[in-house]
Amino acid sequence: MWSSTESEQENREAMLDHIGIAPSILSADMAKLGEEIDSIKTADYVHFDVMDGEFVPQLSFGHPVLKAVKKMTDVPIDVHLMVENPDETVASYLEAGANIVTFHVEAATHAHRIIQQIHTAQALAGVALNPGTSIYELDSLVDCADVILVMTVDPGFGGQSYLPSSADKIKAVRELCRKHHANPTIEVDGGINNDTAATVARAGARLLVAGSGVFKCPDRAKAIRQLKDAARLGLSEQA
Ligand code: DX5
Numbered sequence: 001m002w003s004s005t006e007s008e009q010e011n012r013e014a015m016l017d018h019i020g021i022a023p024s025i026l027s028a029d030m031a032k033l034g035e036e037i038d039s040i041k042t043a044d045y046v047h048f049d050v051m052d053g054e055f056v057p058q059l060s061f062g063h064p065v066l067k068a069v070k071k072m073t074d075v076p077i078d079v080h081l082m083v084e085n086p087d088e089t090v091a092s093y094l095e096a097g098a099n100i101v102t103f104h105v106e107a108a109t110h111a112h113r114i115i116q117q118i119h120t121a122q123a124l125a126g127v128a129l130n131p132g133t134s135i136y137e138l139d140s141l142v143d144c145a146d147v148i149l150v151m152t153v154d155p156g157f158g159g160q161s162y163l164p165s166s167a168d169k170i171k172a173v174r175e176l177c178r179k180h181h182a183n184p185t186i187e188v189d190g191g192i193n194n195d196t197a198a199t200v201a202r203a204g205a206r207l208l209v210a211g212s213g214v215f216k217c218p219d220r221a222k223a224i225r226q227l228k229d230a231a232r233l234g235l236s237e238q239a
């Protein structure tokens, strides 16, 4: 039973609408990438994981593949740069048409300059944090970043298990943003499924990346809908 006023309820409903799902094509079948991209056309973003074999152990794909993906879909692309030198590589992803470009704070030499570069290209700028990195690394960045990506696994592979310490970290990031009167979108990545979606949404995440959570399911539209519903349910149960 709602005990809130009508306007509080409206606000709550507006907040529920703001959950986005970004399937990671790292878990897609590369032999039929076109079909795989088409199968996630109800998603809010396509999550595009760039791995350089240095910042993380594996190699994935780069900006030529991003250019091809842009031709396959109108869904905006969320590029996650897991690379040692984002200062040098960000330009090619902007040029290839990325809509969000997220780089790791652990790898960036001049983070503010990268953010400015992303904004100059009319894209959204994201800053990612590994599970072992302190939120205070974000202190001077929450004011200018559009997205804060809280990694909920150590980056590098799809299909890992969600780290339970992540919920407290998401809450701490949200609190840090509040202190700065900043309102970046909190994104999460790693081990997100119908069980963990509610937890991260309740903690403050609004953009949920899911690789295996979407691609292991034959009906991708259903998987996306279920993740969104699970996150919304978590939010509606918020104290
Ligand atoms: C890995 C990537 C993730 C990965 C998520 O570090 O950044 O985006 O694809 O895969 P799942 O959802 O399977 O953990």
Ligand code: ZN
Residues within 6 Å of the ligand: 024, 047, 048, 049, 080, 189, 209
């Ligand atoms: Zn990712």
